[in-house]
Amino acid sequence: MTSKTLPYARIDLAWLMWLMSVGSVLSTVLSTSIFDLSVFLSGILCVGLIAIGRREGYLIGLYNSLAYSILAYSNGLYGEVYLNLFFFIPTGIVGYVLWQRHTTSSQTVAMRQLSGFQRAFIAAVCIVCTGVLGLALQLNPSQNTPFIDATTNVLSVVATFLMMGRYKEQWLLYIVLNVVTIGMWYLRFSAGGESGDLMVLMWSLFLLNALFGYWRWHQGTKQATVLKATENTAEDVCDAV
Numbered sequence: 001m002t003s004k005t006l007p008y009a010r011i012d013l014a015w016l017m018w019l020m021s022v023g024s025v026l027s028t029v030l031s032t033s034i035f036d037l038s039v040f041l042s043g044i045l046c047v048g049l050i051a052i053g054r055r056e057g058y059l060i061g062l063y064n065s066l067a068y069s070i071l072a073y074s075n076g077l078y079g080e081v082y083l084n085l086f087f088f089i090p091t092g093i094v095g096y097v098l099w100q101r102h103t104t105s106s107q108t109v110a111m112r113q114l115s116g117f118q119r120a121f122i123a124a125v126c127i128v129c130t131g132v133l134g135l136a137l138q139l140n141p142s143q144n145t146p147f148i149d150a151t152t153n154v155l156s157v158v159a160t161f162l163m164m165g166r167y168k169e170q171w172l173l174y175i176v177l178n179v180v181t182i183g184m185w186y187l188r189f190s191a192g193g194e195s196g197d198l199m200v201l202m203w204s205l206f207l208l209n210a211l212f213g214y215w216r217w218h219q220g221t222k223q224a225t226v227l228k229a230t231e232n233t234a235e236d237v238c239d240a241v
Helices: 006-030 034-051 056-074 078-101 116-137 146-164 170-190 196-240
Strands: none
Touching: 006 034, 006 196, 034 056, 034 196, 056 078, 078 116, 078 146, 116 146, 146 170, 170 196
8 A cells, every 4th residue: 555545444444443433323323123223334334435435334234224224114204115125235246246356456436527427417307306206206195295205216216327437526415315214204303203313413423424425436436537647658658768
């Protein structure tokens, strides 16, 4: 490991340890069952590993998706159930394979960024799809907060594809997603929903992690740009010789 990557490795480890320490304390105090505890901790560990660019986060995420869908079902959040069972689990497997192919010597994934046009296009897709899905979920009489649920679903899907593609903009979507999801679970908590307080705290930690993740991936994309420029310069020198 070079001197340039070492500071990030230390920051990555410190962040992961802090995240798990805080998560462990909060979940131990607030969890009403071992199952709730497992949902909380697996979710925290999953997003923490992804934030530092480690593909192992996908493996932890497979369990979290299954467990979280069970909890969401008990709260009438069916969009969350469908999303986790039929999207996050399959893409978790595919994402792990893709990241494995692009893991660097420092054991973190190679990070990149979108163009301005690509960002505008993705924003438009998110707005249109949220409206359409919200109307569809509204047709289910037992569905709670259909348009909030639709927003979390759409942002989750798009952010997941960006994550699989190793784009740093995934974290901008996750920041918005986490804010909306905190509001959704707060409404369920206010209405007496199961484990609502624990989910509010979990998604609050996810929000902090998303902020860190964007900073970390921004640094990672800058590193990748410098490395690519250095490699191109070296190739030009070799061609000249």
